[in-house]
Amino acid sequence: MTDLSQRLQQLTPEQRKRLSENLRRREARPAAGSAASAQQPKPVLLPKRQSLYFFASSGAHAAADYYPLVLEAAALADRAGLHAVWLPERHFVDFGGFSPNPAVLGAAVAATTERLGIRAGSVAAPLQHAVRITEDWALVDNLSGGRVGVSFASGWHPDDFVLAREDYADRREVTARTIENVRAHWRGDAVSYPTTAGGEAEVRTQPRPVQEELPVWLTAAGNPATFEAAGRAGYGIMTALLGQTLKALRENVARYRAAWQAAGHEGDGDVVVMVHAYVSDRPDLEEFLRPAMHAYLRSFRSQTTESERDEEVLLESAYLDFLQGPSLLGTPEKARKVLAELRDAGADEVGHLIDFGLPAADVVEGLPELFALSADPEQDQAPVPEHARDHAPSGAEEPQGVRA
Numbered sequence: 001m002t003d004l005s006q007r008l009q010q011l012t013p014e015q016r017k018r019l020s021e022n023l024r025r026r027e028a029r030p031a032a033g034s035a036a037s038a039q040q041p042k043p044v045l046l047p048k049r050q051s052l053y054f055f056a057s058s059g060a061h062a063a064a065d066y067y068p069l070v071l072e073a074a075a076l077a078d079r080a081g082l083h084a085v086w087l088p089e090r091h092f093v094d095f096g097g098f099s100p101n102p103a104v105l106g107a108a109v110a111a112t113t114e115r116l117g118i119r120a121g122s123v124a125a126p127l128q129h130a131v132r133i134t135e136d137w138a139l140v141d142n143l144s145g146g147r148v149g150v151s152f153a154s155g156w157h158p159d160d161f162v163l164a165r166e167d168y169a170d171r172r173e174v175t176a177r178t179i180e181n182v183r184a185h186w187r188g189d190a191v192s193y194p195t196t197a198g199g200e201a202e203v204r205t206q207p208r209p210v211q212e213e214l215p216v217w218l219t220a221a222g223n224p225a226t227f228e229a230a231g232r233a234g235y236g237i238m239t240a241l242l243g244q245t246l247k248a249l250r251e252n253v254a255r256y257r258a259a260w261q262a263a264g265h266e267g268d269g270d271v272v273v274m275v276h277a278y279v280s281d282r283p284d285l286e287e288f289l290r291p292a293m294h295a296y297l298r299s300f301r302s303q304t305t306e307s308e309r310d311e312e313v314l315l316e317s318a319y320l321d322f323l324q325g326p327s328l329l330g331t332p333e334k335a336r337k338v339l340a341e342l343r344d345a346g347a348d349e350v351g352h353l354i355d356f357g358l359p360a361a362d363v364v365e366g367l368p369e370l371f372a373l374s375a376d377p378e379q380d381q382a383p384v385p386e387h388a389r390d391h392a393p394s395g396a397e398e399p400q401g402v403r404a
Helices: 003-009 013-025 034-039 063-080 102-112 130-144 158-163 168-187 224-233 246-262 285-301 311-324 332-345 360-374
Strands: 049-053 084-087 117-124 148-153 191-194 200-203 216-219 236-240 271-279 328-330 349-353
Touching: 049 063, 049 117, 063 084, 063 102, 063 360, 084 102, 084 349, 102 117, 102 130, 117 130, 117 216, 130 148, 130 168, 130 191, 148 168, 168 191, 168 216, 168 224, 216 224, 224 236, 224 246, 236 246, 246 271, 246 332, 271 285, 271 332, 271 360, 285 311, 285 328, 311 328, 328 332, 332 360
Parallel strands: 049 084, 049 349, 084 117, 117 148, 148 216, 216 236, 236 271, 271 328, 271 349
Antiparallel strands: 191 200
8 A cells, every 4th residue: 555545544534635626726836937838938849750649548438439549549640640550469357458569559550641650659678579570560561551660569467378378477578679670570580499399490570661660669568677688679669757756757768868878879769658648628628538547547546456446536636636737738828838748758759548448429529639739830840850861651750769
C-alpha cells in the first residue's frame, strides 16, 4: 500500500469530500510574466512529428466497434498529414487487450492508408522468435510500400511468459539479442538457430522488405537504464507520461542523448512520447471525459494493484492531474502549451493516445481539433536529418525512425 493510500484511509468522510472538491477546483496558475508574454507572443515550437497511438482497454469497446475505429482514425490521420500510427502488443489482460499482434492490425492499416507510418508500439521481443517478427513486419512493409517501424519491449507481465522461449529473468538480454537478429534478417543476412532435432539451421527470411534497414525504437516506461541502453545501442526511444513526470522525462531524455553521443552515433537519436489526447473548447469537458478516464485509469491500475477503499478519490486525483497537467486533454491553447513543453523536454514526436474509452463516434468527432495542431502555422518544420534522408520512403517528409 502506498503512503498516499495510507493517508487517504486516515481521512474522515468529510475530509475526503473536501479533498475531492478541492481537486476539482484546482487550476493551473499563470506563469510569472504571462501578461508581458501575451503582449509580445513568441512562436510556439512544437515537436517535429505528430502521430496517433492506440492502447484501448478491451472493456471500453466491443471488438466489432473498435477495429473500425482504428481504421477510420488512421485513414483520417493519413489524409490530414500526420506522421504515423502506433499499435501495441498485449496478452491476457484488458489493458491494451485489443491488440495481441500489432502486425495483423498494421496490415489492415496498410491497406487503407497511403503515406502514414505503421509502427509497433511495441513488439514484446522475448515472447516471439526473431524470424517470426521479421517475417510479419516485412510483409507489412511490402503491403505499405516501406512504411513500417518497430519499437521493441522486454515485457513485464510474468504471465505473458507462458508464450516465451526463455526465462522471464533473462528478458532484457533476450530483447537485445532478438533486436539484433531481427535487424540482421531485415538486411538479408543468414542467422543460425538450434533446432529441436539437435542441430542448427541457418535461415534467411522471406519476403524481402522494401526498406533496407528497419527503423527501431526501444520502449521505456521510465527506467533511466532503458533510456541509456537505447542511446548506447543507437535505437530510438518510445516512452510515455503514464508513469513518469515531465521532469523525469526531461532527465531521461538527457541521459539518452548523452549515451547516444558517448557511443559515437551520428545525430542525436529519436524520442517519441505518448500522451492522452482529446482537444476541445467544450465547456463541459471535465465532466465529459471523467467516466472514460476513470475507467481507463482503473484498468491501468488493475494490472498491478488491488482495488482500494478510496479508489474513487485516487482515480479522481489522477484524472485531474491528467486534465490539468502535461496531457493533451483540454483546449487547443493548453494542448499547444503542452506540446511546446514536450519539445523542450526533448520529444521529436508525440503519439496522441485517443482510444482511452470515449465512444468511437466521440473519438472521431474530436479528431479535427487534434489534427489542427499538426497544421499549426507556428510549428517548427525541421528538415530531414542527413543520416536518415537516404532511407526515407517516397513521400515522407520526416525521418521514419532511427536506423542504427
